[in-house]
Amino acid sequence: MSTAIQPLTTIGHVTPRVDAIERVTGQAKYTNDLKLPGMLYARVLRSPHPHARIRHIDTSAASRLPGVQAVITHENAQVIWGAGAVAGGRQYSDAIKEITRQRRYIFNNPVRCVGDAVAAVAATDRHIAEQALALIQVDYEVLPFVLEPEAALAADAPRIWPEGNLCLDVQNNCAPVVSEHGDLAAGFAEADQIFAQRYDTGFVHNAQLEPRCALAHWQGETLTLYTPSQGIANCRHDMARDLGLEDRQVRVVCHYMGGGFGNKNQNQDADLIAATLARHTKAPVMLEYTRRDDWLGMHGRWPTVQEYKVGVKKDGTVTAIQLIGYSGMGPYRKNAGGISGIELYACPNRYRSLSPVYTNRTTSGNFRAPSEPHGVYGIQSIMDDIASKLGMDPVEFTLKNMLRPTAEHPFTNYSLDACMQMGVETFDWQARRKATPGSDPGPIKRGAGFSFMMFRAALGMSSAVVQVDAQQHYTVFVGVTDVGPGAKTTMGMIAAEALGVPLSQVTVVSGDTERCPYSVGESGSRTTIMTGMAVVEAVKDLQQQIAARGMPTGNDVLVASATPTPVPDGTMRQCFGAHFVEVEVDTRLGTTRIVKYVAVHESGRIINPQTARDQIRGAVIQGIGQALHEDLLYDPVSGQPLTIGYYRARHLTHLDVPTIEVHFLEVDDGYGPFGAKTVGESGIILTPAAVANAIFNATGIRMTSLPMTRDKLLGALR
């Protein structure tokens, strides 16, 4: 069920951020802006080898350098970084900590990638800390290495872990992750044609502008940690578990942070290293990662290989989909390694085998929609190809095959076809698309591509506290951090709307575990829905108190809290989107220029139209970077990473960016805070697929490898 959107009082209106002045005047304090009396500076020494055993570390010269207060290595600081490995995308727990055979420490021996942390120094000055790193003598026994997931699974491949290179799951099982629906063999038997294609995708860093850092401060047995975290509650729990403390002994503070894009909803090794150094030195320690540290300490989206086989009838009905996938996780399985996309199709016969594999590249981490953009690129490339070979419009082919609600699997509402229809009209799909791919006569060729998605918008547990004082000022306490999307403002707007007061009567307190209740953290596009619902429920409680007792007087305050834990009712709740892009490919140079980009999204009711629009625009531009440029390349001979930093990864600049047109189809499905759904991750999911399909339409060449760089395009065009 969905109802047409009616305007609300606060929600739905363009609203400047509540902390906008701090953001434009330099007053906003990020972690590295903080200073504590007697604070030391720390630096990390990293492995220069892709795989090596440390025979011996001599830290004596470094320790003697005046100003050096502590040098720690795997010999004197054996701290498990639980969230750094094995969790496989699940929240690391005490049970997993006991069970796992593949523990990751803050310093590991052997070191398993270039950039694996070897030692850390705390000193009175950052330059002294850097000098000290150069004085640490490490005797390495260099070991053979492997960089590619399929090569790593060969019987004679160098073993990164004793159990082999296929990642163990949390129960130490060693097998590909298989999901099966229907009868694959029957589906292929039913098909008139079978198509097969292999795709591979690059290693893309979150590359948030603020390098990782952490400021740790012990007072007795209590740790205060200032850190750029997407989830202060999860970070606190992780820190307590890894350091053998109770949650109440750890306070995590993050008021401003310079982006995250998925990689920071747990504790970071920087947090643990800073805390360990601070404990050794009995002083506050500020650990600053350099840009290179940030690039190599942990990276983002896992590189994949995707082998598809798709069965289709003559009329374009897909009867079977098979995916054999490999994800390069680096030497530690920090995250799941998922490849999503085939479940977007109604085809009842589906099989996916996914192998997360250890390699001697750096660790893969979550990056905005961790499993989706690369998987959607793969499946929607082969489907686009099939549509073309069958002589069908890809939009028509999709309308025939995309997942729709059924009696057994109802949705709260469904608007994928409406999104596609709106995109077709706004973009002028029929005029921009080449009926014959590559048909422009000259060397500069234009073409158009399309992609679609749906993405989870489920409800879930989170907490909020709301109070009112005698001056009728309301304070909302939520454990969110504002990574950039504007969560503080969004929470304030939801509270103001629920309370029926102007936003100016509401203050939002966030980003400090000592003052705020649990929040799921800014990942999984969950903050607006989950913590937003908690705000709505807490306001209801407060209003009941006010009705029963009247408004507070004098110094009194009324306080209400809520931790709603929604019970699933069997309906799927999804947000929807369709993207249309026109590109211009210069076939002499191999360059691709985005000419026009239309993004249509249904994300339920939009809370703040301006910040929601810019979430989509930013996600699309990141997706264009993933499609065309970004990839951490390694030299196969030396195992050395080559494209470290913004310049070499060729991140998009002001000059590379077209205006992204964003359209929201607003609905209220009766779930979530005032009907709001997810926004943050959804925009990036469709972009690489849409750009790849547009390049095909322009050139007639199907690009099977991301990123679609100049050299790959020129090679394919030759």
Next chain:
Amino acid sequence: MRDTPDASSASLQGNRPPSEHNSPSTAISLTVNGVRHHVDVEDRWTLVELLRDHLDLTGTKLGCDRSECGACTVLLNGQPVYACAHLAVWADGADVQTVEGLARDGHLSPLQQAFIEHNAPQCGFCTPGQLMMATALLNTIPRPDAAQVQQALVGNLCRCANYNAIVEAVVAAGAQQGGAA
């Protein structure tokens, strides 16, 4: 140069970490946001270190420390520079403007106001650099079009990729104020 308030060098010494080393240093004087400073700088300090760690002007951000991202952009004698790639000693006698110097008497500059109205900051980490580069542009081209803004700000990366909103804000500030940024 106009008269400037003079910050005492004694208080600056108080901000310095304990000196347990003999790194070469040089006495310089510079004006930052209209305030004159006399300070003993280590020869290895970059300008961004001097500003952030020793003058407590942490609005200027350090994003890469390798001249790639532009987060540390400040105006040096009116010209935009990456403060991570500029040694502090080179700023002897210079006039420096940082993001903290954009608002005058508690009033935001038209450019800052436009940044708020157009949602130009997302995470906000690149914002000070974008503001300073755009201020330099508006001082030269009072009413830039979008293409001129994109050209001028090409060295200021935004990983939130909020480029559209930043350009819209700068164009609006120019159109509204005739460039009196």
